Amino acid sequence: MATRSRKKENLQTRALNSIKKVVFSSQGFPICLSLVLLAFLFVVFRMKVIEFEDKISKVNYDIEKIVRENKRLKAKKARLLSPKRLRNLARQYNLSEPKQEQVILVP
Numbered sequence: 001m002a003t004r005s006r007k008k009e010n011l012q013t014r015a016l017n018s019i020k021k022v023v024f025s026s027q028g029f030p031i032c033l034s035l036v037l038l039a040f041l042f043v044v045f046r047m048k049v050i051e052f053e054d055k056i057s058k059v060n061y062d063i064e065k066i067v068r069e070n071k072r073l074k075a076k077k078a079r080l081l082s083p084k085r086l087r088n089l090a091r092q093y094n095l096s097e098p099k100q101e102q103v104i105l106v107p
Contacts, residue, residue, distance in 0.1 A: 022028040079085065090096075 023032050
């Protein structure tokens with residue numbers, strides 16, 4: 001039983017030492033450094049993509065909100081400028097139709 005654990009420990013130590021040799025060799029270190037740099041850049045770019053997607057969704061929400069407000073204001077304008085309402089206001093304030101000489105056409 002003790003020999004098995006020693007063999008397993010010895011195998012792990014040898015594997016770790018061979019990995020250290022490859023990583024810290026003149027060829028392995030630049031490769032590992034490049035992989036770490038690529039992983040870091042991937043994470044940074046992914047975070048930027050998520051940030052931009054969030055900004056785009058907020059802008060789309062603002063656009064929808066403004067479109068709804070625009071529709072509401074157009075409906076309000078139509079109600080305020082309706083001929084029936086204007087006639088009622090004219091009667092309320094004792095206004096009459098303008099005479100021909102009072103009408104000025106602006107080209």
